[in-house]
Amino acid sequence: MTTATPTALDSLLSPLAEADPLSIDELCSRDPKTLTDPELDQIIAKLRAQRARLDLARAQGKVKASTKAKVDLSSAEL
């Protein structure tokens, strides 16, 4: 796994994720019929940012062993 630095994390974070100050929770607390496609894209971007922060925390050894799971599912070997 490539070690991610804070600088790398900044570049990982989509500008879209930070453009709207609303949190995932605030967006998802609305009637979904009122959510526009750009707002759904906001939710997706923020979830990706969450994942990026998790990957960084793992790279820095900050994730507890009990929550670690061996993940390499994008390779051909299962």
Added chain:
Amino acid sequence: MTNEPTLQNQQHVDALDLPAWNGLPHNSSFAEIPGYASPLQIAWDSTSLGALKTCPAFYNYTVVQGWVPRHQSVHLIFGLHYHAALEHYDHAKSRGEDHHSAHRAALRYVLEATWDRDLNRPWDSEDKYKNRETLIRTISWYLDQFSTDPLETVQLANGKPAVELSFRFETDYPSPTGHNYWLCGHLDKLANFQGHTYIVDRKTSKAQLTPEYFSKYSPDNQFSLYALASKIVYEIPVHGLIVDGAQVAITLSDFRRGFVERPEPVLEEWYTDLGEYLFLAERYARTGYYPRNDKACGNYGGCAFRSICSKSPTSRDQWIKTGFIKRIWNPLAVRGDI
């Protein structure tokens, strides 16, 4: 296989008119047989067969009589939404949409499916592991992780993706109705990997996806039925099964896949065992007496009917009406298409 089931040439079942049995409502899974104290199940799926194998009394309550807890299991709800969202993604990709568009479609689906229209608020599972937030996160992270998936969904001859496939086939075990017993079910997905076709079954769990987690799928009633169905129903030779696991924790979701094999002798043995269990089901239906397996009461967090079985037999009917509602489980029901 010593008793080779009848081959039913069905690659995908949309609706199947089963023969009308004497005294059996059309497309019902049960038969009323003269002289039998209880209805006898003729069409079986892994859920109903698994219930019988777990405990005959549990099978009677939940399948024959159709009692379910008033509050549906959060694991069941979470799993159903997870499956449905990924199915929406598969269908969108099959229609030619790109990953992001399909991802958005899946997200929109699950947000709407988990919105309580009556209360005008999000679904509240009251569970710290399996809730709307972790559901949305798990779905989104899974779709991104597998945006380039080594498992390629099989495309059926009708152009639709091979997802949520319903199947039915006739066994060669005769029932007292004069007709044979049937086996039914639904496959999550058929996918190609490294030149072979696999049955893929998606699972969500709070547990870490260790080798021990995957080892519990052998032996396994559901997977053995799927492996048998793939041999008999589908013309696509299936190489094996893959458990597509998702760990759902409070602050993260992780994914891992594991192979599950079903060698021919193991399938033959499962099929032989099936005959034994069908024989037992006949006896229970004939006498109306379903014994309790009191070694299974504590499994999977405790049987829902433990409180009922612990009561005096003469009072159980009243207690069950208090804590449970009726929901008829019909293995013959085909899941809706998208």
